[in-house]
Structure formats: C-alpha cells, structure tokens
Amino acid sequence: MAAFAAVSLSAASCSAPGPQDARAPSRPPNIVFILVDDMRWDEMHAAGHPVIETPNMDRLAREGLRFLKAFATTPLCSPSRASLLTGQYARTHGIIDNTARSSHDLPTFPRELQRAGYATGFFGKWHMGNDDSPRPGFTRWVAMPGQGEAIDPHLNVDGKRLQAKGYVTDVLTDYVEQFIIQAGDKPFLAYLAHKAIHPNVVQQDDGRLVPVPGQPGGFVAAERHRGRYAGRTMPRRPNAFKPPVDKPALMRRIGTLPPLGRETATTDDEMRGRAEMLLGVDDSLGRILAALEKAGALDNTVIVFTSDHGYFYGEHGLNEERRLAYEETIRIPLLVRYPPRVTAGAVASEMVLTIDLAPTLLDLAGVAPLAGMQGRSLAPIFNGTAGAWRDSFLVEYYSDTVFPRILKMGYSAVRTTKAKYIEYRELSGMNELYDLESDPYEEHNLIASPAGASLLTTMQSELERLTRASAPPRPPGQSH
Secondary structure, three states, X not given: OOHHHHHHHOOOOOOOOOOOHHHOOOOOOEEEEEEEOOOOOOOOHHHOOOOOOOHHHXXXXXHOEEEEEEEOOOOOHHXXXXXXXXXXXXXXXXXXXXXXXXXXXXXXXXXXXXXXXXXXXXXXXXXXXXXXXXXXOOOEEEEEOXXXXXXXXXXXXXXXXXXXXXXXXXXXXXXXXXXXXXXXOOOEEEEEEOOOOOOOEEEOOOOOEEEOOOOOOOOOOOHHHXXXXXXXXXXXXXXXXXXXXXXXXXXXXXXXXXXXXXXXXOOHHHHHHHXXXXXXXXXXXXXXXXXXXXXXXXXXXXXXXXXXXXXXXXXXXXXXXXXXXXXXXXXXXXXXXXXXXXXXXXXXXXXXXXXXXXXXXXXXXXOOOOOOOOOOOOHHHHOOOOOOOOOEEEEEEOXXXXXXXXOOOOEEEEEEOOEEEEEEOOOOOOOEEEEOOOXXXXXXXXXXOHHHHHXXXXXXXXXXXXXXXXXXXXXXXXXX
C-alpha cells in the first residue's frame, strides 16, 4: 500500500515567518518537552496518516509549527536521548550505546535552565542505563528504572522508590499536571519522556530485554483504547516486505536468523498495538494542554513534541530494530507551539536535528548556549530569518554487544537534501549510496554503479567535512 509514500516524501512544504519578536513576553517562557519512544515522523493524522487518530497532536500542528524534515543524529535510544539533552553528537557526549553509562555529568539544557531560576521536572523514562536516581538539573524527579512497566510502574520520586497504580502514561501525566499547578509564578520546564510506544519489557543489567513479570507483553495500550483499531488495515510504504538485494551489510544473516523479507517484518497486529498505545500519548497531550490553559500559562509555554528515533514497519524486511541509517528510523516527528514566536499552522522544510533542540530552548529562555553544543537554534526558522540553512548532516552509530541478534555494523552516514551515503566502519565493501530524488525508498544501492560514481565522490567528501566539523573538542593543552 502506497499511503505512506504520500505522507513521507511528497508533502508540500514552506516556511512561514513567525510573529514579530515584539510580541514575546518579558518573563521567560515555560517549557514543556514531550518525548515519545520510537515514534515515526508519519504516525499522526496531521502528517497524513489515514488511520491513526491524534486529535491533540493535530491541534498542536494547527496552533504551532510542524517540521517536515526532522532527524535523529543517532537512531538509538540512549545516544539520542543524550543528544536531545546536550545538543551534542554521541561522539561528543559519550553515550554511544544502550549499555549502562554514567549520565550524571552530562552538560544538559535543564541544568542551565535551573541555574537561570527555572523549576525543572523530569517525568518518565531516562533510559541511559537502568539507574533511576535523580540527575542534576532537576528540582522534581519522577523516573522509571530502565524501560519501566506499562502497568503499575515502579518509580523513583525525588529519591524515594515506590510502585504507582495505573497505566504508565496516565500516571506520568498525573505528575506533570501537579508540577504545572505547583509551579505558580516561577518559569518551569516539564520534561516528559514516555514509555510509550515501546513494548512492555524490562531491561536487565546485561542489556537483555525480558517480559515484565505478571503483565501482558507486546504493545500494551490503556484498557480504554484496546481494540480501537481491530480489523483496520494499517498502511505500509512501498518498500515494505521487499528483501534487500543490494545491501550486503544488511543481508548478512547468521545462525538461525531467517533472510529478511515478509517473515521478518513487523506484523499488522504489532502496528495496531502501537497505534492503540499512541492514543494514550495523545490523551496525555490533551490533558497537559488543558492544565496549561487552566493555569493561564498556555500561550507563554514553549511546547515541543518529538521522538528519539523511528521504527521499521517491514521496510527492507526489517522490524523494530532501529540503529540503521534508513529514512524510517532516522526521521522523527517535531511539533513546536509558542504563539509569541511561532505562526499557527506553519510548516518548515528545513532539515533539523535532535541536537538543535537544546540550544533552541536555551535561546527562547534567554539563556546562553553551553560551550560545546553542536546544534543550532531553530529560532531563525520561527521568525522567517533562517536564510541559508544546512543542506546536509551527519548520522552516526557505534556497534555494541548488548543485543547478540544485532550484527556489528557501526557507521557514519551523510544525508543531504538529495542523497545519502552510509559508510560502515567495521565492514569492507558494504557501503551504500542512494539518490533520494529518484529513489526515495532507498531500494537501489548505487555504490558500485557507474551512474553513482560522481555522486559517491561528492558524498564521501561531504562526509569527511562533517566528520571533521563534528569532532569533539580537544582538552586544553592537547596537541592536534
């Protein structure tokens, strides 16, 4: 079914200038940052999905700005979450995989907002290791260990561990509502990191994901939403179910792993389960909007709605395994509502990245960016003064040994407005090159084609430039 084709790559886009900065209030804005786990860019009605119901996300799009081309710089949970908080590439902040790595010392934008006088609250899934203990930069801390549970989640509330009662999305939203009400006249940051729309599993200390004891497995929606999409046909992109024929890195299958194709793809039931789980996220957004309205704070609050990375629905025969540099997993949703600076109903076609959000929020709050931030503020896009924007960006992934089923395939990749080049660090002769204008579904690897020779040279040069430009700062006194 070609429904996702129209949603993903042929949507008309234009940037609309935002309201004049003179409308901006004198007090710093509140910030609500909503992070959904594993949500694709096209999984909302506002993005053209013909089945999924997302009335509150659609409202956010109507009243704010929707980015058509937002991307994760590392399509893996922990590194991407660290990039969102720091504005840095994984190579710089050091969270390169999903193993337990210290994140207590990350230079995050919430720490800077707290220093500037903000009340700062974290709610949900930290997921940089299993440690749920409070992190610097937050005056309120409500976190789940590891992946958390869908029902009756275990929480660390300001250092005290307890087990809450209820559906996890609803429980976390309860805490966010309380935080908004209690903030009073003080500017606040509420950072809500949902468990949804991740399967109901828990992560062991060795990185293994196992079913939650005594709870239903798979994608667990709130009871009120279960069965909402029963019998509905969920759309897939034209490259779904097609076994790769020219992607040697992907085609390596060992042991009992079957060849990629229909048998290895995400099932229709799994797609419906994720969509039903997403209904709870949309309900949560509606409750937060209502709480802000009740507090008289809605129009002085920057609301950001996004995801850490995408998900495969059978494209190239793949299922949930993120990490790869294909469009389905690096593209994410991004909505921003802030009436003083953002025109309602606007769309933006600029390529924006996870590393851009931290400097953007500090900019809007009037706080200087942290030294070492590698993203750029999106504020010029809001007011129509962006001018020439980036036309390429770096995607990186580092092989790990957390999940034995995933083969070593660390890479650096460059994605431009027209093409993509993937260079595998540990594999010889398996790189990939795509002309996204003629091949938007990345079905034809041009790496060995005479027709791709000139493009390959250009893309290799651009990857080298981006790699140099994103190199972590050297310690003082260290020679080059």
